[in-house]
Amino acid sequence: MATRPDAILLGAGATPQWLALKLANRHGLVAGATGTGKTITLQVMAEAFSRAGVPVFCADIKGDLAGISQPGAPNPKVEKRAAGTGVEDFAYEGAPVVFWDVFGRSGHPIRATVSEMGPLLLSRLLELNDTQEGVLNIAFALADDEGLLLLDFKDLRAILAHVAERASELSAHYGNISKATIGTIQRRLLVLEQQGAEHFFGEPALELTDLMLLTPDGHGAVNVLAADQLVQSPRLYATFLLWMLSELFEELPEVGDLEKPKLVFFFDEGHLLFKDAPKALLEKVEQVVRLIRSKGVGVYFVTQNPLDVPQAVLGQLGNRVQHALRAFTPADQRAVRAAAETFRANPAFNTETAITQLEVGEALVSTLQEGGVPSVVDRTKIRPPQSRMGTVTEQERAATLAASPLKGRYDTLQDRASAYEMLQQRAGTVVEDPRPRSPWGQPDAAPAPTRPSDPWGRNGGMAEPPPQPQRRSSRASRQPAPQPQQGSGSILTDILMGNGGGRRQSPAEALAKSVARGMGSQIGGSVGRALVRGILGSILKR
Template identity: 70%
Template sequence: MATEAVLLGRGQEAQYLQLALGNRHGLIAGATGTGKTITLQVMAEGFSRAGVPVFCADIKGDLAGLSQTGSPNPKVESRAAELGETDFAYEATPVILLDLFGRQGHPVRATVAEMGPLLLARLLELNEVQEGVLNIAFKLADDEGLLLLDFKDLQAILAYVAERADDLSSRYGHVSKATIGTIQRRLLGIEQQGGEPFFGEPALELGDLMLLAPDGRGAVSILAADELVRSPRLYATFLLWLLSELFEQLPEVGDLAKPKLVFFFDEAHLLFNDAPKALIDKIEQVVRLVRSKGVGVYFVTQSPQDLPSSVLGQLGNRVQHALRAFTPTDQKAVRVAAETFRPNPAFKTADVIGEMGVGEALVSMLQPGGVPAIVDRAKILPPRSRMGAITAEERKALIERSPLKDKYDQPVDRDSAFERLNARTTSVEEPSPREVPSAPTRSNDPWGGAFRRSQPTASAPAQASAPAPAARRTAAAPPPVQGGSILDDILGGGGGRRQSAGEALVKSLARSVGSQVGRQIVRGVLGSIMKR
């Protein structure tokens, strides 16, 4: 069973999450302080041990404890034995730290072109008219071969649209300078919130979220989000962009023996707060269709009613921690949570939801064949890694010894819309492209070059995918390289190959090929499904 499922805990029966059904998505819900984070940690460890890479956001700063071996504790060991974990042992999980701001992990970036007008409109809280003008800016950039890569490119194209407002109105539709001014002020707000560094190059390659350790365990990519969540729209927009990128770039694989990646979406209610119906419909489509790409999405929130029913109905693996019913609204949330489970004749689900203690949960996992199990009141296993935050020194050591060290650390600023438009105001001659700065070099890959890209199982090979839309990335998976133990990898050693500056330029040009041929850019969460 251990090779086919992840043990989560035990109630009347042992509760397993079937790996073959891990891409059927899931929900972890419960009030603050009831144990959601520990459940997420146990799930992440279980998927990692099964060879499934994991991505999650660290809202409170304690999920990074996955990277450290747990401290011996007789109570923890006794509980693990009681719940049937016969091979329980304290161990660290292979972890890669990421951070949009680049302070607590490797910087994460996306180009403006990849983010696309729909998600940018969501981030900037634009209305339909303002979003339409933003679409015109993107179309103009396509038509004139202007690359939209970083924040100043977006600012430059908006200024260019305002300058040519009268001319563009006859070609693309009405463009108001006042509307442009509103968008520019919203951009200023994002800049003041610290969001500017997110836009640029080198952009994140999805393959780096699907690494396997030398012993076959999946790497857990942890996004530092304790600061990011203070800008909830930026947080939700980034995770939605990442999810849509997975949908758009990964090939169809059907049902695998285990997922290619599990994606935990913490504070999931932020994704749907004040979202227009059109965006919710597209989110529902992405969640439904990304399953066939081998990706499992697990939403983490306080109550199931935080999610639209169209999304909630797609979540087959469910863990519900306690909810407190102090108000009529709370009581309604309890009833909604109880109604999402298949009833157990041994107890009344709605009553149990308010009675459970910390570390207890109502669990209903999909069984072989995809049938939801009868809900069970279970105690959740303790994690093998540290339950708590890591020190600044431990974080620094992880970053220094990461397989992604130096790959994303230095931004690349190449010739794009800002430079081209700025040059037009100073010279009649077309400027020649600037040389791409070389990335820093290093002699050794701290994790021994042994981490490799996760691949589909032999029983369900990846199918050929359709041509990628404009400004999309493709990356070939490097061949497997043998290495030492995961603790050796975490603690150092070895050598490997990095992407050269020339390769970075070629990939960047490939991302922007749509702009060069004048194709309309349709990006972000819409991706290819906008054309359906």
Template identity: 80%
Template sequence: MSTAAEAILLGLGGDGAPQWLSLPLANRHGLVAGATGTGKTITLQIMAEAFSRQGVPVFCADIKGDLAGLSQAAAPNPKLEERAHKTGVTDFAYEAAPVVFWDVFGKLGHPIRATVSEMGPLLLARLLELNDTQEGVLNIAFKLADDDGLLLLDFKDLRAILAHVAERAPELSAHYGNVGKATIGTIQRRLLVLEQQGAEHFFGEPALALTDLMLLAPDGRGAVNILAAEDLVQRPRLYATFLLWMLSELFEELPEVGDLEKPKLVFFFDEAHLLFKDAPKALLEKVEQVVRLIRSKGVGVYFVTQNPLDVPPAVLGQLGNRVQHALRAFTPGDQKAVRAAAETFRANKSFSTEAAITELGVGEALVSTLQPGGVPGVVQRTKIRPPQSRMGTITAEQRAALIAASPMAGRYDTVEDRESAYEMLQSRAATAPAEVAPRSPWGDAPVRRTDPWGGAATLPPVPRGPAPRAPRPRAEPASDGGGFLSDILSGGGGRRQSPAEALAKSVMRGVGSQIGGQVGRALVRGVLGSFLKR
């Protein structure tokens, strides 16, 4: 059906026919499934090195450290050579693949970073496990950053824009929708948890240029990009969100190319069930859209998982090339999963697919690949060919030497921190007019008051302690003919006033200011007389 020039060899079928994966149809995606210890990792390894030999760059996650062996040629072994011969390999040679190591945390490979803006609110909400209300507020923060020209690059930018939204919550609620400070507080706490898990290393610059994943070696082989995921997989949401971000970026950045003679990039998504576990509907729709349409960008996506049922039906239906390793059926649930897996294959009349899934040995698989015209091939029980690179891990010294000699050496290793939302908001706060605080009567701070025309005036400083009182001028005698009333108005000629006299004096002043003439004076005398008689 195919030749080595236009396909990669997976192994030898039970009918004696080689099982090929057609390169022009490799961008129709695929599935590698099977229980733990049945050979999924070796299948992934032989596919990665085979794509590389055909000039197709590969990206894969190394969950257990085993795929690092792709960087080293396998040690000569007669058993490997014998198996290669029995599985249809005619040009077997021990060979290392051109490997580039990556690591989100920057420990076991070149750092991989993305900016907060590139991640976007949908994937970030998935990463933070936000509900719909919290996701809505996060969308408002991103929208405000766009409107105000604030760059969101790293974790501190995200925290700064959330604090800015909280400060302007009443104003923003009228323009963007309700913004609750309690909701923002919840998002900030989630960010703190994520930061403590080391996720802040992923956000920042220099951000990964996806073209750096599609390098070719000088001999024409495609680069095998290996993501060190031993630590990353312990944070399943970060792991799944990161790989989905990569798919989304590939989908948005790469141009439409239609069907090519071979893919521009093949992407292996190991432990794929982590992507779909507890995923909200919006995210599942995003995955389905990317998987369905990224084919036309020349990218093939291969999900690697234990059970085909880990992949939603809408996505599973897009996977045309399938390699199914053994499944164990010890429980009724396991038996149901086996039946469901068997039904996804085009049946072979020579054996029962359902029975074969439970009988496969290590290094055996049921293989069904797309044939010319995109027709699924009849499933074949197949012995998988051996890899030409090392099976297993490598030493720390070998990894360090490969990282130092990598074409990416020095490009992503140093963090950049240019002016972004955090710095811009701090600068705005520093240049804003200072608010003059009201001054306490016991301090020296100026006291602000507003005049009737809307302006502001500053009163002179209030001295500390009681001010000395100026002597009060003696009142002139009233023109009432002298006598008793004059004594009261003048303070009694130095005589200490009784309470009644003081009260009478106060009342007189209030009434006397409004009533004049002799009638007024007579009325005052009457009032005073009534007090003094008591």
């Protein structure tokens, strides 16, 4: 394969189109109408990043991205396309994939605690108004003050019921609390639970380092989130991915510009993140996208129309792959014109006209060059993937999961004593939760080789899970990232890194430490309330 150690090959137009690894953390956009090849482009990029030693996280919206785990089937047209786009020594091979699923059906479960999600993102998830969000904040503040761990849905329901019972008493200290408002929140929780969101809350919670695995031969893991069901609840999908971005921002240390990213994050159906989002949230999302670059993370939005992304965010996306757009209506024509204006013009063709004439698998490509200058846009044939273009069978998925290096890490739900159990003990009753736990265009040649292998270096053997890290119940128990230099000028960074104030220990952190020391006692009281619950939750109230 034609290779450059410092770049990945996207395809070929007048010249080969390379995406420089050291500039891949300047984010990007893959756009185009339905059926124009966006998913294949995402697959090609994910494969290439993996081969370059960069872990990837991406959502599988339609179920056809899962094929990246399997070698492609020999096909003369694919091999002809590979040769025509500058790929040498083309061979079919799958990527080292780790499957994930919020519902735990098609991959390892992904969970977060209620405390980690925080009141802001929960309010967006529940579509609460300002008054209702205020009451939810009171519930979280009370949990902090009284040492009540908020881990799963039953903990959240329990603390809301507790606040309702003590509404008159608590109103004097925290502000007015209406039982009717709490009732509204509880009904929204019921709706969310019926959509399956309760699977997302609990322990063991996701450790972000498990998204950044490397194989023995240095390939990055491709983390594929089964999202065909999740995307049926668009607000849950968008909030979940926004939570992941905020977690990455908070936990990863400042590293500046690296030779290649630590992680590349593909946000498919990216318009869902911004749909109906309040202005304050959009401003903070812009800050996260702008600042997470220095943590070594590249964010790539995949959407139908560039106008789906707010201009402030769109301006941060330096690497562009634009597939065809259709211009049937005046609104479509405005979208095409706006998309064309975001590229550095190429005198060889009219960009606006070209966008409407692109074939399937063809795109306008512009990437950042040395010095961060965008390249002149080029009409490019996207190279074919080496993995399967399509779905996997249940047997293939099961085999991938059985060989996963994370097998057994997240598969069993844990339910330790938290707010629900603590409040039951205070009331003198112990009530068990009744719910169950649980196409391509040169002459035909011999077929390209297929390289079967176990990407994790075990030759088909079962995976040994990595050593268990210290688990945590909430963000408050994590180690803070190293402080940035003073005078960074970023309010967001100052808040997250604690500049201007000392770090105070939360009840959750104190409890985790006491358990680790084997003391067996519970530590409560008001020991440092309201630590950073989530990057966005902690700053929107400024």
